[in-house]
Amino acid sequence: MNRKAIRRSPVLTRGPVLEREEYIEQAHLFELLFEQGGGAFPIQELLQQLRDEVLATTRLVMAIDYLLTEIKHSGLLGPAMHQLSHYFTPFQTYLIDQSESDTGRFLMSTAFQVLHSEAKYRLQDCSPVGLFLYQFEVLCRSRLTYDRGLTAISGDPLYDNQWSQWILGLRAQIGLVDFADLLFLSSEYYRDQLLASKQSTEGKGPFLLDAKTGRIAFANRRKDPTFLFGALQRHMGYPAVPRPKPVDDSKEVLSRMSRRIERLESRIQLMEEERRATLDITKFYEKQ
Structure with a gap:
């Protein structure tokens, strides 16, 4: 008897649709993380600041407490969001996981920007x-x-x-x-x-x-x-949807050009000294 392998769809824990004030505070959370997350302020300090700013009657306060506990231990947000599947959607958790991956190119700032726009869209006629x-x-x-x-x-x-x-x-x-x-x-x-x-x-x-x-x-x-x-x-x-910004390699190109110009100047100087018969090759000897 031939047995055919049946591909089963993974079962995801689907949380409830949140109330409007939850999405308002989520939009503020992801907006602040997007604007200042890549700067001089670490995410841990930003979350602590947001803990005092968000509306106390929302469940986001408890979610931030759990995120702070997890980020102090592992330095990652993804594992905590997996445990908060009743609050964060699987797509939100997936984007954070991809931004924290060592092998991916998806930036965390882009993930925060996407999640901020999505939370604002849910406040409209989504x-x-x-x-x-x-x-x-x-x-x-x-x-x-x-x-x-x-x-x-x-x-x-x-x-x-x-x-x-x-x-x-x-x-x-x-x-x-x-x-x-x-x-x-x-x-x-x-x-x-x-x-x-x-x-x-x-x-x-x-x-x-x-x-x-x-x-x-x-x-x-x-x-x-x-x-x-x-x-x-x-x-x-x-x-x-935010588009990935191309990598600005202009500084690297300028540094390579400057190093090449320095080598050309050294070669021209050697050629001029050789033409004038003033080249001293002893300066290239290895010093004992």
Whole structure:
């Protein structure tokens, strides 16, 4: 009997949707860590300062206490956020884990900036469509792994079971099917086309995306994905994803040029001394 291995979706602990004041204080937390985290103030001191600033009636105060305890022992935020899965979403924890990884290029300042924009977006009319597009664009622009990233996204409390299963199903399709096609085939715009042509919708869908998203995806098929993300961000109203800044190697280039100029000057000086027959080669002898 042939046994086929069945790939099971990982089970994530999905916390509840937090109250509005929690996201207000989270936005303040990540904003301060983004603005001053890479400066002269260590994260431990910033968390201690935020411990006294945030609203005392929110659960963020207890979360900061736990983060402070963990960072004093291990120097990392990720392990503590894993233990606080009832408060922080899996996507928030995933970004912090990637920023603290020794082998990754995802900067912690970028993670704080992304989380600050996401917390502010949740204070507005945040829809599952806009939140998913924002989180997925973060994975693309930051070059994070789709498998672990989509798994973390699927555990967000804003998504219901149908949304979570659809996001988990994307892990096997990303890279094989154009992302614009995946959005179009899961939109109400595609469903309306099937119904208009009197075709059956059985076995297709789920049609989770609205018709406007489907039209934008259909118009950007076989194009550069940056055009798709740009159009979606303009029309859906979710925050702009921070783009990785190119490495400024101008200082290194100037130092290499200065060293090369010094070597050229030394060679020219030796050539002039040799031409005038004043070159003293004894100065190059090894001193005993």
